[in-house]
Amino acid sequence: MNKLVAVGLAAVLVGSAQEKGLELDLQNGENVVAARLEGTWTARADLNLRLWGRDLGNQEITVSIDRKAIPEDVLKKLAARGRHNLTAYAIGRIKVGGQEHPFLLTGLHGNPHVVWFRERGGDPFGDAESFNVMISPAKEPKHDLLLVGGDFNNQPFSAYGRSK
Amino acid sequence: MRWMTAVALLIPTQEGVVELDLLNKENVVASRLEGAWKASPDLTPGGVNPVPGELAFAYDREAVPEGALKKMAARAKTKLTVYALGKATRIGKPGPAPFALTFWNGNPTLLLFEEENGDPFGKWSGCRVAFARAKDSKDDILYLVIGERGIGASLAFTRVR
Numbered sequence: 502m503n504k505l506v507a508v509g510l511a512a513v514l515v516g517s518a519q520e521k522g523l524e525l526d527l528q529n530g531e532n533v534v535a536a537r538l539e540g541t542w543t544a545r546a547d548l549n550l551r552l553w554g555r556d557l558g559n560q561e562i563t564v565s566i567d568r569k570a571i572p573e574d575v576l577k578k579l580a581a582r583g584r585h586n587l588t589a590y591a592i593g594r595i596k597v598g599g600q601e602h603p604f605l606l607t608g609l610h611g612n613p614h615v616v617w618f619r620e621r622g623g624d625p626f627g628d629a630e631s632f633n634v635m636i637s638p639a640k641e642p643k644h645d646l647l648l649v650g651g652d653f654n655n656q657p658f659s660a661y662g663r664s665k
Numbered sequence: 666m667r668w669m670t671a672v673a674l675l676i677p678t679q680e681g682v683v684e685l686d687l688l689n690k691e692n693v694v695a696s697r698l699e700g701a702w703k704a705s706p707d708l709t710p711g712g713v714n715p716v717p718g719e720l721a722f723a724y725d726r727e728a729v730p731e732g733a734l735k736k737m738a739a740r741a742k743t744k745l746t747v748y749a750l751g752k753a754t755r756i757g758k759p760g761p762a763p764f765a766l767t768f769w770n771g772n773p774t775l776l777l778f779e780e781e782n783g784d785p786f787g788k789w790s791g792c793r794v795a796f797a798r799a800k801d802s803k804d805d806i807l808y809l810v811i812g813e814r815g816i817g818a819s820l821a822f823t824r825v826r
Contacts (some may be wrong), residue, residue: 531770533793536816548708551806552799590771610691611748611768633693635773635795637808639711640818646710646808648797654691658797 523580535591541665548660570603695748702822718756733786
């Protein structure tokens with residue numbers, strides 16, 4: 502997760518806008534990641550050995566869904582800066598490496614994509630970083646797999662199993 | 666990858682729009698889906714036992730005509746962005762089926778077309794996909810979510826070639 506650099510959403514958030522708007526699709530029961538993302542996830546050494554060729558340690562990610570984590574005006578501002586409509590499938594907080602950040606789940610280049618925010622210049626939403634994300638659901642959610650990619654499609658995914 | 670000849674193209678329809686984005690290297694699934702895959706019980710989360718056999722995906726820009734995509738977008742009343750087109754060989758089913766990889770309800774989704782009433786693309790079904798890109802593509806893991814509605818279990822597949 503410490504490799505989450507640059508703003509992967511730049512293609513969406515920057516540029517002249519022809520078609521833009523905000524769509525909140527927060528109750529879409531068909532969205533796999535939104536439906537199963539909430540919880541605590543711990544790195545799966547066995548899978549990361551396969552995907553990365555090495556163990557990534559005991560990294561943990563905790564996600565809570567909270568519509569109020571990002572104010573409406575911030576969402577509208579993001580959408581207004583993009584080239585396309587911004588669809589949010591989930592909004593909440595994500596804790597990685599002991600630090601918690603507001604995030605939204607959207608789509609970018611046909612991938613489920615998490616954009617998370619941190620303070621810059623006194624603005625709590627002044628900086629954004631992002632990563633591709635997938636979830637492989639199991640029949641029982643306790644067996645779900647969280648798959649975290651990079652901000653661009655140029656690196657392996659990291660696998661996490663649900664611990665809570 | 667010679668099939669990737671198209672560029673982003675907007676095709677207006679009565680009720681929807683089809684965008685062909687076949688050259689988008691940022692699409693995780695499209696960049697690694699092509700090839701043959703075998704079911705992997707060991708990697709399937711939760712121990713669901715996949716049906717043994719192989720899946721195969723061959724890219725072919727001509728596999729699904731634009732007209733069929735336009736019709737589908739119109740019937741679904743949605744904008745359809747397509748990241749890959751080709752033919753899929755399925756386990757236990759006859760003949761390769763034309764497919765389109767798209768993004769549907771926020772999920773990477775394979776749309777598989779079948780004949781209906783004489784129209785070779787008259788019927789379609791959707792299969793949501795998750796994908797774990799590995800450092801070496803031979804170690805990639807493809808996950809197919811069972812069922813078209815709700816959140817079902819998923820089955821893991823590993824690359825054969």
